[in-house]
Amino acid sequence: MDLNIESCFGNRNKEIIDLLADDGFMDSSEDPSISVIASVLNYQKVTNNFNKTHASLLLNSKEEIVGYLGHLAFPVLWQGKEIIAVQTTSAFIVKNYPGNFKRLLDDFVELNKNLPLFSILPTPKIHRSFERIGFVEVNKGRFSYNHYIITSYSGFLSEIFKWHGKARVLSVFDPLINLIIRKKPKKCSEFQANIVDNFNSDFSQVEIDYRKDHADLFVAAWNSGVLKNKFGNKLSNGANPLNRNEALHIVVIEKSGKVTGSIILKKVRGLNRLIISDIQTIKNRRVEIVNCLVEFSLATCRKYNFNALMFFGLDETYSEILKKGFCCFSREVNMKAYFKPQMEISPNRVSIVYSDDDVNF
Numbered sequence: 001m002d003l004n005i006e007s008c009f010g011n012r013n014k015e016i017i018d019l020l021a022d023d024g025f026m027d028s029s030e031d032p033s034i035s036v037i038a039s040v041l042n043y044q045k046v047t048n049n050f051n052k053t054h055a056s057l058l059l060n061s062k063e064e065i066v067g068y069l070g071h072l073a074f075p076v077l078w079q080g081k082e083i084i085a086v087q088t089t090s091a092f093i094v095k096n097y098p099g100n101f102k103r104l105l106d107d108f109v110e111l112n113k114n115l116p117l118f119s120i121l122p123t124p125k126i127h128r129s130f131e132r133i134g135f136v137e138v139n140k141g142r143f144s145y146n147h148y149i150i151t152s153y154s155g156f157l158s159e160i161f162k163w164h165g166k167a168r169v170l171s172v173f174d175p176l177i178n179l180i181i182r183k184k185p186k187k188c189s190e191f192q193a194n195i196v197d198n199f200n201s202d203f204s205q206v207e208i209d210y211r212k213d214h215a216d217l218f219v220a221a222w223n224s225g226v227l228k229n230k231f232g233n234k235l236s237n238g239a240n241p242l243n244r245n246e247a248l249h250i251v252v253i254e255k256s257g258k259v260t261g262s263i264i265l266k267k268v269r270g271l272n273r274l275i276i277s278d279i280q281t282i283k284n285r286r287v288e289i290v291n292c293l294v295e296f297s298l299a300t301c302r303k304y305n306f307n308a309l310m311f312f313g314l315d316e317t318y319s320e321i322l323k324k325g326f327c328c329f330s331r332e333v334n335m336k337a338y339f340k341p342q343m344e345i346s347p348n349r350v351s352i353v354y355s356d357d358d359v360n361f
Contacts, residue, residue, distance in 0.1 A: 002060065002061040003058055003059065003060060003061075003066070003097065003100065003103075004058075004059045005056055005057065005058060005059070005103060005104065005107045006056075006057045006059055007053045007055075007056065007057070007107075007111060008053065008054045008055040008056070008057050009053060009054055010041070010044055010045055010049070010054050012057070012065065013041045014030075015065050016037065016041065016055070016065065016068060017030060017035070017037055017038060017041070019065050019068060019092065019094075020037050020068065020090060020092055021037075022094075023095075025090075025092055026090065027244070027245075031243075032233035032234045032245065033233070033234040033236075033243040033245055033246045034243050034244055034245050034246075035245060036090075036245055036269070036357065036358035037090060037358070039233055039234055039245060039358045039359065040070060040072065040089050040090070040358050040359060041054075042233045043072070043229060043230065043233065043359055044072070046229055046233070047073070047229055049071070049072070049073045050073035050074070050075070050084045051073075052071060052073040052084070052086055052111075052112060052115075053071050053111050053112075054070070054071060055068055055069060055070045055071055056068075056069045056071070056104045056107040056108050056111070058093065058097065058100055058103070058104060060097070066093070066094040066096070066097045067092065067093040067094065067097060067100050067101075067104055068090065068091065068092045068093075068104075069088060069089075069090075069091045069101075069104035069105065069107075069108055070088060070089030070090050070091075071086050071087075071088065071089070071108060071111070071112065072086065072087050072088075072089045072359065072361070073085070073086045074086075074087070074220060074221070074226075074359075074361045075220070075221035075226065076116065076218060076219065076220055076221060076361075077211065077214065077218070077219050077220075077221050078116075078218045078343075078345065080215070082221055083116075083343075084115060085115060085116040085117070085118060085220075085361070086108075086112045086115050086116075086117055086118070087117070087118035087119060087120055087360065087361055088105075088108060088118070088119040088122065089358070089360075091104065091122070091123075091126065101126060101129055102129055102132075102133075105129055105130070105133065106133065109133060109340065114342060114343070115342060115343075116218070116339070116340075116342050116343060116345060117135070117339070117340040117342065118337065118338065118339055118340075118352065118361070119135065119337075119338045120337045120338075120352065120354070120360040120361070121143070121335050121336070121337070121354075121357075121360060122336065122338070124334050127336060127338075130338045131338075133340075134340055134341070135338040135339065135340045136338065136339055136340075136341065136347050137336050137337065137338055137339075138337050138338070138339045138347050138348075138350045138352060139313075139337050139350065139351065139352055139353075140336075141316075142312075142313050142314070142315075142316070142319075142337070142353065142354075143312065143313050143333075143335040143336060143337055143354070144332060144333065144335070145312060145330045145331060145332055145333060146310060146311075146312045146330065146331045146333050147310065147311050147312060147319070147322070147323065147328045147329070147330050148273075148308045148309070148310050148328065148329045148330075148331075149294070149298060149308060149309045149310075149311075149322070149326045149327065149328055150307065150308045150327075150329065151298055151301045151302050151306065151307060151308060151309065152302075152305075152306075152307040152308075153307075154307075155272060155305075155307030156273075156307040156308050159271060159272055159273075159307060190288075191252050191260075191261075191288060191289055191292040192252065192292070193250050193251065193252050193261070193292050193293050193295075193296035194250065194251065194253075194296075195238045195248055195249065195250055195300070196249050196250070196251055197235060197236070197237040197238065197249070198228075198232075198235070198249075199224040199225075199227045199228040199231075199232060199235075199249070200224070201224070201251060201253060201257070201258075201259045202257055202258045202259060203223060203224045203227075203258075203259045203262065204258060205258045205259065205260060205282050206222075206259055206260065206261070206262060206280050206281060206282055207222060207223050209281075209282045209283040210222045210280055212283070213283065213317075214351060216349070217349050217350070217351040218345050218349050218350045218351065219351045219352070220352065220353075220355070220361045222280060227249075227262075227264070227278070230278075230355065230356055230359045231247045231249065231264055231277070231278075231356065231359075234246050234247050235247055235248075235249055236248050240303070240304050241304065242267045242304065243267070244267060244269050244270075245266075245267065245269065245358070246266075246267055247264050247265065247266045247267075247277065247356075248264070248265045248274070248300065249262070249263075249264050250262070250263045250264075250265070250293055250296055250297060250300070251263075252281075252289055252292055252293060260281060260282045260289055261279075261280070261281035261282070261289035261290065261292065261293050262278070262279070262280050262281070262293075263276060263278065263279045263293040263294070263297060264276070264277045264278040264279075264356075265277065265297055265300070265309070266356060266357065268310060268357075269357075272305070272306055272307050273301075273306050273307055273308040273309070273310050274297070274300070274301055274304075274306050274308075274309055274310065275309075275310040275311065275312075275357075276297075276309065276310070276311040276314065277354070277355055277356045277357070278355055278356070279293065279314065279318050281293075286317075286321070287321050287325070290318060290321045290322070290325070291321075291325050294309070294322065294325070294326065297309055312333070312335070312354055313335070313337075313353050313354025314353055314354065315351065315353050337352055339352070
């Protein structure tokens, strides 16, 4: 079988969307607020993928794309400096061309050699492929569980157990269950959260504390520009209903106009719940600010008729605040984050969190 590997630089995006949508793997829309792959390709266009290749393509003798492994470049902080790392994104091989994933993965490594490399949340069937070529699992505990703060037990259970016809009957028990088990974190009237439709506010205080908190770790860069690149192409203005790949941005802003807390919620594709894709606050009174953001997020879930707020892969600082302040239900999952050690960066200094299910850094 005559197959070749070719580097992609954003010149075959329509073909890639059609390829990944061919068997329902992803949505065929070219709108980032609807389609995950469209969001990734748009991010690469906006950032020029930081001058790195956009993907490795597997081509047949007719020059048709029959395999795809996306490359996503992003800025990271290490030892006080900003450098570039690269992660894999969607991987797909047409069923008539099995056994070629390793060729794409080898090409990904070769094209980005000497850079920190990641694969975040690859499907379990390809875990071994990463391990065989030197990738190691990092932040194990962070990705082991999904956590849920439930706003509608009837809706959540009916979705989990396919009890769609029983949801209305079960809904009468929601107020009683909330009364019995819901934790109520202490509120602070000094903080007020609001939905915003841009990233134009002053995030400097949060960014300064983020850099201080992670000064000795290898982490993704965090600032308003990074947020805009990742989420701006699918940010909602608060309209209801949300598109299937749309995000809500909620902030706490002090009187001076500076952001003291930020949370980004994404719609979980195919499910009636929201997931925390990003959360950061200043260090001072962090617990109160997080509680304010999450209380507003839960109210937003109820307003939009979502049955739960979900989180996983967050920095332990925020995960622990959420688990202590709110009634959370947890489910073990087989999620992994892989890192290929480069530049003498020790895997135990890597701190990578779940950020977005199409732009994971």
